Amino acid sequence: MSAIYPSVFARFYDLIYDRIRAGVDSDFFLEKISEAKGPVLEVGTGTGRFFSTALSHGADIYGIDISPAMLDVLKNRIPAEDHKRVSVQDIREFKHAVKFRLIIAPFRVFMHLTETQDQLKALNHVHDNLSEDGLFIFDLYIPDPGLLSKGLKNVMDFEGEYEPEKVVRRFVTAENDLVNQINYLSMRFEWDEDGKILSETWHSELRFFFRYELEYLLQRSKFSSYELFGDYQGNPLSSASKEFVVVCRK
Ligand SMILES: C[S@@+](CC[C@H](N)C(=O)[O-])C[C@H]1O[C@@H](n2cnc3c(N)ncnc32)[C@H](O)[C@@H]1O
Structure with missing residues (x-):
């Protein structure tokens, strides 16, 4: 789910x-x-x-x-x-x-x-x-029709250190169904761990009113x-x- x-x-x-x-x-x-x-x-x-x-x-x-x-x-x-x-x-x-x-x-x-x-x-x-x-x-x-119609494509909306000198970044993609009033969201997390860059993506849906x-x-x-x-x-x-x-x- x-x-x-x-x-x-x-x-x-x-x-x-x-x-x-x-x-x-x-x-x-x-x-x-x-x-x-x-x-x-x-x-x-x-x-x-x-x-x-x-x-x-x-x-x-x-x-x-x-x-x-x-x-x-x-x-x-x-x-x-x-x-x-x-x-x-x-x-x-x-x-x-x-x-x-x-x-x-x-x-x-x-x-x-x-x-x-x-x-x-x-x-x-x-x-x-x-x-x-x-x-x-x-x-x-409250839905903003301008933002909804443009959507978001892989926009980095957060960058910060989760431990000293270890950085996490979040990238968001949003495709919006204006008829059924759904935001299809993808959040990709990228973070430094043991000298490697790890990455995981989560997909979710939000209903706007x-x-x-x-x-x-x-x-x-x-x-x-x-x-x-x-x-x-x-x-x-x-x-x-x-x-x-x-x-x-x-
Ligand atoms: C954006 S977070 C908000 C968390 C917290 N209230 C806050 O303000 O930081 C939304 C939360 O709602 C929970 N959630 C989503 N659908 C739910 C449901 N049907 N019943 C209970 N919790 C739900 C998610 O697991 C998530 O933790």
Whole structure:
């Protein structure tokens, strides 16, 4: 399944996204977690960009992800007694004994669901696992028609040292199906190891959404109401917005 992240991506994930993403969404999600008055579930918790900080600040947080390699990295960041808080599970059918006050799916987790029936299944399953008045917060990027029509051809979007004098580079290719709203992504990682240059490529698909499709989907779900924001500062959507930040109320 193309949504399962391979170990090469898990290995370099924090190095890459601490540089290119942390300043965008970290304060927002950490604040939402700390404000929650009850247990929190992070869906698609990945390597624990938010999870490990939230846990060390005392949050009653749990995590699920479908990629074992991502959770292996996360488990190395948290105390062994907290490993039971994370499990390999899918947003569409996870099982948990408790109901959550807040469920979050940060950084485009939802875009890995390429079929409408899976998107609805996920929304309704999250809904059913919230306590009364619980919130589900997730995000999606807002499609840029110019970028989508051009695509990307082997563009190096990251270069950095993962250990002193050992460099990793990432090259991205994106071919976009504008009718079916799918990004076909290839990520090639190239890194120095024992004097050799190693390379691995991962293929994945992301489903992009336009505003009213997203709204119709939310209206078809079990959620009683939702709000859409255009960034992580709570600003309304505008023609300049780059992200849909979605807050659904049970
Ligand atoms: C871009 S990463 C985001 C990780 C983390 N939330 C962050 O902000 O750094 C997307 C994550 O979603 C996970 N994922 C994709 N599809 C999923 C599904 N159906 N159920 C649970 N997790 C999923 C992937 O394994 C990956 O770890």
